[in-house]
């Protein structure tokens with residue numbers, strides 16, 4: 001059993017990840033933004049912790065994270081604020097990652113998984129400037145995490161869907177762009193968090209044909 005801290009635990013991927021980890025017997029600390037989300041996370045079997053990442057960044061302190069992280073085996077950063085104003089997204093998807101990574105280093109938690117974004121997402125579709133800015137924020141967060149001494153893994157899923165879990169994906173450092181269900185993203189993260197031989201890799205993820213365990217075995221050999 002491992003103790004995993006999931007930041008953004010009440011989200012579409014986050015909730016499914018909490019379920020995957022609990023099913024594996026992990027002890028899950030579920031960091032969420034709104035008080036009314038605690039009940040659902042507790043019902044899943046996690047320990048909910050209320051923490052607004054944007055407030056934590058604005059405070060300039062690591063205290064909120066540092067209270068949660070000691071003793072954890074890994075952190076998964078699944079928070080995102082794509083539908084919020086871009087300044088809030090910058091705090092949650094951008095600076096929040098760097099702050100959480102610094103807090104992990106301060107707390108002695110080495111393993112840190114980040115859900116980023118697929119670089120080819122919606123390219124050529126005439127997306128608004130705010131979308132390009134959001135993608136830039138996601139990339140800058142990747143850059144900040146890669147610059148740390150942590151045992152990081154960055155997962156860049158294609159466009160997320162709410163389709164059901166298939167247990168099969170495409171996963172690799174450079175793959176063709178496509179969709180992937182939040183359920184399969186959660187299942188891949190739950191596998192990767194325990195597979196410490198996969199370290200300091202940026203991995204793109206879409207739906208595909210490989211069993212998740214085989215797909216992770218393959219990237220572990222890279």
Ligand SMILES: NC(=O)c1ccc[n+]([C@@H]2O[C@H](COP(=O)([O-])OP(=O)(O)OC[C@H]3O[C@@H](n4cnc5c(N)ncnc54)[C@H](OP(=O)(O)O)[C@@H]3O)[C@@H](O)[C@H]2O)c1
Nearest residue numbers: 008010011012013033052053054079080081116117159160
């Ligand atoms: N949509 C796509 O096609 C796509 C593609 C690739 C990557 N991604 C990335 O995948 C990640 C997860 O996506 P998702 O569908 O699971 O998103 P989601 O359902 O919106 O979940 C994100 C979670 O982050 C939480 N959050 C937002 N602001 C926060 C704050 N200030 N403090 C703490 N938590 C906060 C949200 O809280 P609330 O529930 O309270 O809002 C939500 O629970 C995101 O980082 C997104 O950028 C998305």
